[in-house]
Amino acid sequence: GENVEQHPSTLSVQEGDSAVIKCTYSDSASNYFPWYKQELGKRPQLIIDIRSNVGEKKDQRIAVTLNKTAKHFSLHITETQPEDSAVYFCAAYSNAGGTSYGKLTFGQGTILTVHP
């Protein structure tokens, strides 16, 4: 099955700096890669996603890059703000072999702290 590795586990930056979180995946058939932000005790919220036919996607201060050959993808947050502090999860969506559905496999998460 799919295995997703995420680094770093914790990331501390100063307000205004950039933050980068990296993930690798194992299943070359995975074709959809979302990033979620989760605040304590709340549900994960999708912040950006990318499909395997695209190398980069940007939405204001957030961007995601995908390298299919190397099987890794990264989240980039620029001009960080204290409200960006949360846990961020990457995920890879793969079709479960021989079935009609797919499933999301999550990375271990990164605790991002943005200091004012």
Add this chain to the structure above:
Amino acid sequence: GAVVSQHPSRVICKSGTSVKIECRSLDFQATTMFWYRQFPKQSLMLMATSNEGSKATYEQGVEKDKFLINHASLTLSTLTVTSAHPEDSSFYICSATRDMNTEAFFGQGTRLTVV
């Protein structure tokens, strides 16, 4: 985005009792629903995948007799934790998708405490 509602948000039960958690997609028909378990400061671990009208598919290591999943309709899936024990205390969260390879929408999560 679509809305997924999960209830209850918090539940405390006695050891040995069963607890049912509901996951509803409010404004779309969910072809597939997923159940996750999350321990403090850890990632979301997939427990099982639920398709309407068919048996759930459980991940390796998840006891299907302990975590009963029923997907009665395209908008409702339930997770029942049977004979709960303190080690079952955790944050349980569901998600639903309209189609394959698309955004998963999450419920609010259920904080289960077994005393």
